[in-house]
Amino acid sequence: xxxxxxxxxxxxxxxxxxxxxxxxxxxxxxxxxxxxxxxxxxxxxxxxxxxxxxxxxxxxxxxxxxxxxxxxxxxxxxxxxxxxxxxxxxxxxxxxxxxxxxxxxxxxxxxxxxxxxxxxxxxxxxxxxxxxxxxxxxxxxxxxxxxxxxxxxxxxxxxxxxxxxxxxxxxxxxxxxxxxxxxxxxxxxxxxxxxxxxxxxxxxxxxxxxxxxxxxxxxxxxxxxxxxxxxxxxxxxxxxxxxxxxxxxxxxxxxxxxxxxxxxxxxxxxxxxxxxxxxxxxxxxxxxxxxxxxxxxxxxxxxxxxxxxxxxxxxxxxxxxxxxxxxxxxxxxxxxxxxxxxxxxxxxxxxxxxxxxxxxxxxxxxxxxxxxxxxxxxxxxxxxxxxxxxxxxxxxxxxxxxxxxxxxxxxxxxxxxxxxxxxxxxxxxxxxxxxxxxxxxxxxxxxxxxxxxxxxxxxxxxxxxxx
Amino acid sequence: xxxxxxxxxxxxxxxxxxxxxxxxxxxxxxxxxxxxxxxxxxxxxxxxxxxxxxxxxxxxxxxxxxxxxxxxxxxxxxxxxxxxxxxxxxxxxxxxxxxxxxxxxxxxxxxxxxxxxxxxxxxxxxxxxxxxxxxxxxxxxxxxxxxxxxxxxxxxxxxxxxxxxxxxxxxxxxxxxxxxxxxxxxxxxxxxxxxxxxxxxxxxxxxxxxxxxxxxxxxxxxxxxxxxxxxxxxxxxxxxxxxxxxxxxxxxxxxxxxxxxxxxxxxxxxxxxxxxxxxxxxxxxxxxxxxxx
Numbered sequence: 001x002x003x004x005x006x007x008x009x010x011x012x013x014x015x016x017x018x019x020x021x022x023x024x025x026x027x028x029x030x031x032x033x034x035x036x037x038x039x040x041x042x043x044x045x046x047x048x049x050x051x052x053x054x055x056x057x058x059x060x061x062x063x064x065x066x067x068x069x070x071x072x073x074x075x076x077x078x079x080x081x082x083x084x085x086x087x088x089x090x091x092x093x094x095x096x097x098x099x100x101x102x103x104x105x106x107x108x109x110x111x112x113x114x115x116x117x118x119x120x121x122x123x124x125x126x127x128x129x130x131x132x133x134x135x136x137x138x139x140x141x142x143x144x145x146x147x148x149x150x151x152x153x154x155x156x157x158x159x160x161x162x163x164x165x166x167x168x169x170x171x172x173x174x175x176x177x178x179x180x181x182x183x184x185x186x187x188x189x190x191x192x193x194x195x196x197x198x199x200x201x202x203x204x205x206x207x208x209x210x211x212x213x214x215x216x217x218x219x220x221x222x223x224x225x226x227x228x229x230x231x232x233x234x235x236x237x238x239x240x241x242x243x244x245x246x247x248x249x250x251x252x253x254x255x256x257x258x259x260x261x262x263x264x265x266x267x268x269x270x271x272x273x274x275x276x277x278x279x280x281x282x283x284x285x286x287x288x289x290x291x292x293x294x295x296x297x298x299x300x301x302x303x304x305x306x307x308x309x310x311x312x313x314x315x316x317x318x319x320x321x322x323x324x325x326x327x328x329x330x331x332x333x334x335x336x337x338x339x340x341x342x343x344x345x346x347x348x349x350x351x352x353x354x355x356x357x358x359x360x361x362x363x364x365x366x367x368x369x370x371x372x373x374x375x376x377x378x379x380x381x382x383x384x385x386x387x388x389x390x391x392x393x394x395x396x397x398x399x400x401x402x403x404x405x406x407x408x409x410x411x412x413x414x415x416x417x418x419x420x421x422x423x424x425x426x427x428x429x430x431x432x433x434x435x436x437x438x439x440x441x442x443x444x445x446x447x448x449x450x451x452x453x454x455x456x457x458x459x460x461x462x463x464x465x466x467x
Numbered sequence: 468x469x470x471x472x473x474x475x476x477x478x479x480x481x482x483x484x485x486x487x488x489x490x491x492x493x494x495x496x497x498x499x500x501x502x503x504x505x506x507x508x509x510x511x512x513x514x515x516x517x518x519x520x521x522x523x524x525x526x527x528x529x530x531x532x533x534x535x536x537x538x539x540x541x542x543x544x545x546x547x548x549x550x551x552x553x554x555x556x557x558x559x560x561x562x563x564x565x566x567x568x569x570x571x572x573x574x575x576x577x578x579x580x581x582x583x584x585x586x587x588x589x590x591x592x593x594x595x596x597x598x599x600x601x602x603x604x605x606x607x608x609x610x611x612x613x614x615x616x617x618x619x620x621x622x623x624x625x626x627x628x629x630x631x632x633x634x635x636x637x638x639x640x641x642x643x644x645x646x647x648x649x650x651x652x653x654x655x656x657x658x659x660x661x662x663x664x665x666x667x668x669x670x671x672x673x674x675x676x677x678x679x680x681x682x683x684x685x686x687x688x689x690x691x692x693x694x695x696x697x698x699x700x701x702x703x704x705x706x707x708x709x710x711x712x713x714x715x716x717x718x719x720x721x722x723x724x725x726x727x728x729x730x731x732x733x734x735x736x737x738x739x740x741x742x743x744x745x746x747x748x749x750x751x752x753x754x755x756x757x758x759x760x
Contacts, residue, residue: 036543036587038531051593052528063589065582066680228592267597268520318523385527428531428543 030081030127031056032428034073035063039431044320044380045388045421046431046466047185051263051271054180055229060137060160060169061130069134079130085435087462090117091191094455095447111449117459121146122189125153127466135160139175152245154216167224174218174243178234178259180275180311181322181378183214187390190458192439193417198326198374201396204411204445205403206370207353208334209242209344210255210283211305216243217257230263232275240283240302241344248296249344255281261311270315278308285338285356294341294355296348301356303331303339309374318382326374332363335370335402370402386426390437391418412444421464433464507608509572509600516572516600518608524598525605528591537609549586550671557610558668560701561686566708568619569612575603577687584683585676622698624691625715630723632738638724641717643747645709650675653746655728668703675706678728693722 032039039046042053049057062068070077092115101107123146129139141154156173176184183196199214219238225231240253261275284299309326333339333356340353354361378392396413419437426432439458446454507518525533534541537554544551552559561578562570579599582590594602607613628634642648650665652658655678667673676685685701686692697718700708713721726735727744 035589036532036547037589038527038542040527041531052591055593063582063587065587065589066585067587228590265595265597267595269595270598271593271595384523 030079040385081127083125083466085122085464089460097448169223171221190439192441192458197394198376203370203398207337207340208330233260244344273313275311303333305330322378329371332367332369366404371400372398386423389420410445415441430467435464436461507604509603511576514600516604518604521601521605554609557612558703563621564619566700634720638720641721
């Protein structure tokens with residue numbers, strides 16, 4: 001054993017011991033302050049919801065007692081929570097395209113490992129949500145990137161329990177899709193693991209950015225559930241804009257997202273849930289041009305795409321498994337790089353996608369509709385409500401490349417992450433977590449010059465807190 | 468190399484000393500608590516709940532209000548009204564057993580799933596039945612009463628008679644006679660002359676139920692649940708048991724009358740509307756008894 005390693009082991013032991021000595025935990029501040037419940041009541045480990053938290057959300061952020069209306073709150077109560085994470089991290093990518101002679105753009109490109117580390121910040125989230133009145137709820141989330149540039153991640157209002165039935169709830173605005181395994185409440189935070197690969201995967205050359213079920217979307221959602229939330233269904237009609245405003249990417253194109261799930265009582269093990277989801281949509285590939293440049297909002301010639309899969313939440317006492325599968329399929333046109341001629345985020349020609357000019361664009365004979373399968377399993381060991389150990393493995397496999405000439409495994413992706421979060425002071429007033437994680441990602445054939453596998457890794461340790 | 472060994476030994480020694488100190492201090496308390504917990508069980512139908520299995524759930528979901536010791540002094544207690552239940556007293560509002568007695572395990576089991584309207588206690592129906600049974604056992608382990616007393620015998624609830632206009636009028640008379648109006652007000656709006664003076668057993672201010680406020684009652688929403696409240700009382704509150712003063716028929720009449728005060732549409736409300744039923748006049752003499760048939 002080398003000396004530094006010995007040091008490391010010793011300090012790790014001490015850290016674990018101190019963790020054990022810390023006072024017991026006492027949750028999501030805005031809602032927790034309103035209802036006086038600890039965050040652990042709604043979160044398996046915040047921000048991830050447990051069953052009770054999911055039911056609270058499904059009820060429109062209401063406990064369904066007589067204290068839901070804001071009239072019951074102290075007038076000074078302001079339902080706002082902010083969250084940010086200062087952290088140290090180390091990022092490494094093994095094959096980055098660089099000039100063989102630094103500073104000489106004409107020199108041959110080569111691959112080089114790039115590693116950097118240092119202290120950093122995440123973006124800042126301002127969560128505000130709750131009830132406007134009994135059975136009318138809202139959620140607004142202005143969110144910034146690490147430089148402080150803000151956008152609206154969520155802005156929606158919801159009519160809850162229409163006709164006095166939990167089976168009729170309507171939501172309008174920009175919102176998170178009804179994913180049981182929520183990317184917005186993800187427990188892993190590195191640049192690699194901060195999103196679910198399975199929710200965003202695309203085969204090589206595919207330019208369809210609209211099927212990302214992890215992104216918040218603009219639309220109208222119907223949701224219904226049984227009184228105890230054992231049975232849940234939802235259907236959403238969304239603008240095909242990946243949640244971006246101003247209809248920049250195309251007009252008259254819509255996407256549907258459908259889910260259903262059923263939970264089962266498994267005695268001592270807890271409540272198990274299985275369900276499915278399906279996203280069916282269309283997006284434009286042809287835009288009118290001005291001076292040859294695509295004009296925002298003029299998209300036509302819509303082509304189809306779909307994402308569907310199963311979800312399972314399985315609890316075995318302190319151990320639980322989240323399982324998501326996905327089968328994705330895009331039109332062959334997307335596979336040839338059409339579909340993203342306008343960047344939906346800012347309405348400018350993005351340059352990453354091709355514009356199919358009517359009458360001139362054709363599909364090559366080798367073009368096929370790309371399809372793929374994804375699988376993720378995330379495991380948590382909840383030692384107690386204050387300490388959670390996390391691992392996640394994701395595998396994305398292209399089942400049909402967009403072009404017959406491409407290697408069958410090109411673009412396949414593996415991602416593994418593991419870490420732990422420790423919540424030393426989990427109260428109903430604020431949340432604090434010491435987050436530690438290591439993630440690793442490999443993309444088959446992803447390196448820019450040699451076409452070999454591209455791998456990257458991320459290590460982080462930070463203080464994740466909200467108030 | 469020697470310095471490294473020295474550092475390593477020093478670190479281990481510190482860990483060892485701190486461990487021993489922490490362990491010895493907690494040993495006695497933990498032993499005692501474990502003993503109590505081992506013995507605490509609940510029986511709901513075929514389910515047997517064990518307190519020791521609910522330790523984590525209690526800590527996760529309940530402790531913020533009810534406190535680590537079950538004394539109702541959780542960190543949120545100062546801001547809650549009504550205050551969280553003090554389990555160490557083993558005194559519960561929603562029971563099927565007579566006043567002053569311990570509730571059945573099933574009463575606690577149902578309360579956890581139903582929640583308590585007019586308080587912040589939500590319906591915890593997301594738990595499995597086993598989890599709830601375990602939590603019932605956990606709640607019981609806080610009080611020695613469960614070791615020395617048995618729950619009371621559940622009251623008998625006769626089947627509900629048919630709702631008639633006469634029964635509703637009779638129920639209104641029971642409401643007057645039992646002086647329910649003194650706390651609940653003549654229209655059931657929780658504004659009776661005594662409403663502002665009420666305190667619970669721990670001398671904390673408490674409000675009577677406003678029948679116009681919601682569709683649910685604290686201890687359940689069925690007619691049988693309301694019946695039970697008169698006959699068992701809400702222990703720890705000024706709401707007494709009327710088991711000795713009210714006959715079962717009269718209790719049913721009162722149930723029907725109280726339904727007319729609630730905001731939602733009901734058969735009773737419709738009959739009251741047709742009758743043109745007016746709020747009671749507490750000063751009016753009681754109506755003459757109907758002649759015997």
